[in-house]
Amino acid sequence: MNRKSPLSTVIAIASTAITIASGVLVLAGYFFAQNAVGQTSLLTDIRLTLLNWAIILAGFAIFIGILNLFQVHFKKIQKKEKGSFYSLLLIISLVATFLFGLVRPDQMEVVFTTVQLPVEASLMALLVVTLTYASIRLLRRRFNLFSVIFLVTALLILLGTAPLPLLGYIPGLSDWVRPFIAQVMAAAGARGILIGVALGTLTTGLRILFGTDLPYGGNK
């Protein structure tokens, strides 16, 4: 086991202090956006400055992330791991897109509309099959009342949304059952879940401000 050096302890304490101070300043900037005479407060200026710094850092992080992606796949090719052919394809595509972007920056949109979008659209289509299969497996994996309600609701919404061959929209189901489920029951449930998520977000933020959760690798 490694022992902590004094320098790493100082760095850990400093990074925790900077994180907490930045978090408190940004939070206070949201709550006290205006001063007593209705002008933009100093806290808002500090919040915007800190957020701008964060956005610049996030932009630079993308560059580092791409290098990381390159490193991961280069290592795979070097070690001739399973799927290294796809890693080679990825690196060739990455370099080709980069060079294309340097030579024809005005035509970069073509790469996205002719390659990226169709591939992602086909993955979306694949999702339909995956979800249907998952729904069938759900009853096998967890056969209980909630799973049955889940599947029956999904089926009712599908039948009420999509027009059926010859029948068209089903009376009653399309104009009463589906809107009731979607706009009353599902909306009420969704709001409950969202309130829970908001409370979870609040307490997670507070734990980070208190330095209990250290998502940036600081020493505990």
Next chain:
Amino acid sequence: MSIWLGLAGFGIVFFSAALMLGLSHLRRKTPSVFRDIPAFTRLRQAVGLVVEDGSRLHVSLGHGTLTTPQSASALAGLALLRRLADLTSAGDQPPIATSGDATLAILSQDTLQAAAKFSERSAFDPTAGRLTGLTPFSYAAGVIPTIRDENVSANVLMGNFGVEVALLTDAVERENTFVLAGSDNLSAQAVIYASAQEPLIGEEIYAAGAYVESSPLHTASLTVQDVLRWLIIAAILVGALLTLAGLL
């Protein structure tokens, strides 16, 4: 935001913080009791198995950007990654962390590096924390080979996912390995409920820290959530009654 609204928001945060600190002080003296969430019990078993059989743990953090409100679930995932990395420190191989956002990838590397300092393994592998794609579907497509080809026996999908999470849970199902999944996105939660072995619904993802680590502040944060929830329920009921009476 008006001054009064700002003060109200500050008041809620200040009340929550004060309550959390007070309760955490009280919790030091009493043992914590949690509602049973089977997913976390099975996660502990799966982590134990990872250490025993020399396989790998995979934590996927989603594609929530840190400068947006969706970052909270990813931060909860990062905190869990740190704890799980500590728990698997006696294992042969370090955990792998995948993400769809570059800042998250850097933070996951930092987290794994911090955990590696205290592990019995020799060196930190920077490729253990990786960016797999910058759009939701390219991210999912990049994670699938990790689930399939890297000797992974336990997967934790925790962060901001969309419906593309179904591709990941399907890949896990094909490998017949363990998966615990949770997202802050409603559509993803529905997909996860249908497709994952161990789904986390609603705010359960934010409770992961308390269930895996159980420090007084984690336990107190769950109690604060419950207190605030009851206050919101009371406010909704009072609001509904006042509206019904024509006073609001």
